[in-house]
Amino acid sequence: MTKPEGSEGAVPVITIDGPTASGKGTIASRVAQQLGWATLDSGALYRLTALAVLQDGVNAEDVESVARVARELDVSFRGDAVYLRKEDVSLRIRQEDIGNLASRVAVYPQVREALLERQRAFRRSPGLVADGRDMGTVVFPDAPLKIFLVATVEARAERRYKQLKEKGFSVNLTDLLDDMRARDIRDASRASAPLVAAPDAITIDSSGLSIDQTVQAVLDHWSSRRG
Ligand code: DC
Numbered sequence: 001m002t003k004p005e006g007s008e009g010a011v012p013v014i015t016i017d018g019p020t021a022s023g024k025g026t027i028a029s030r031v032a033q034q035l036g037w038a039t040l041d042s043g044a045l046y047r048l049t050a051l052a053v054l055q056d057g058v059n060a061e062d063v064e065s066v067a068r069v070a071r072e073l074d075v076s077f078r079g080d081a082v083y084l085r086k087e088d089v090s091l092r093i094r095q096e097d098i099g100n101l102a103s104r105v106a107v108y109p110q111v112r113e114a115l116l117e118r119q120r121a122f123r124r125s126p127g128l129v130a131d132g133r134d135m136g137t138v139v140f141p142d143a144p145l146k147i148f149l150v151a152t153v154e155a156r157a158e159r160r161y162k163q164l165k166e167k168g169f170s171v172n173l174t175d176l177l178d179d180m181r182a183r184d185i186r187d188a189s190r191a192s193a194p195l196v197a198a199p200d201a202i203t204i205d206s207s208g209l210s211i212d213q214t215v216q217a218v219l220d221h222w223s224s225r226r227g
Helices: 024-035 042-055 063-071 096-105 109-120 135-139 153-166 173-189 211-226
Strands: 013-017 038-041 075-078 081-084 128-132 145-150 202-205
Touching: 013 024, 013 135, 013 211, 024 038, 024 128, 024 211, 038 042, 042 063, 042 075, 042 081, 042 096, 042 109, 042 128, 063 109, 096 173, 109 135, 128 135, 135 145, 145 211, 153 173, 202 211
Parallel strands: 013 128, 013 145, 038 128, 145 202
Antiparallel strands: 075 081
């Protein structure tokens, strides 16, 4: 159980929300490492739901069946590895077909509801860095520090291109750009928990920043919050 908003001694959470490939995951894990905190990659849960939907041959348009898959998801996280029904799917869930399907099933409020408590259960002492789309607005509205991480779609497509290449996937930059634009629109315009900055979030534009500089910016905000 999380403690009520603003309560003394609540386990601190730093939320990092932003569009796809804005560097949230990398920044979140580096910040967590520096602070000795845990991480929640909430996008992985939507990706795992998408993969399970695909593996089970569930119709992605059938909201109730997709929500059931999300509720019954048998997943575990060990270090950087992600398991679905004991199978290591760390690489598979990063592929673009799964990302696109994740973005589609994430539109359903029933799916979001099914994943809500699972996400909140990651909040453990001494602290949590959670990245996604609605961490600051819906999942951890009482987080003491909320970051909204943005970057131009071109900078993000370049980064994703490099990442996928390094993992050995064959990719096309133009297709990536098109997919990313479509996903941005879908993630930002859906009725349930759309991608928006929380009113109390701090926006950081990482287009011209290195990973180290972005991590430092987040840590500086955290220090000044505590100070
Ligand atoms: O961050 P990501 O690219 O791994 O997320 C994959 C999809 O999951 C993304 O397009 C939208 C969805 N998602 C979401 O709706 N809410 C979150 N908190 C995280 C991800």
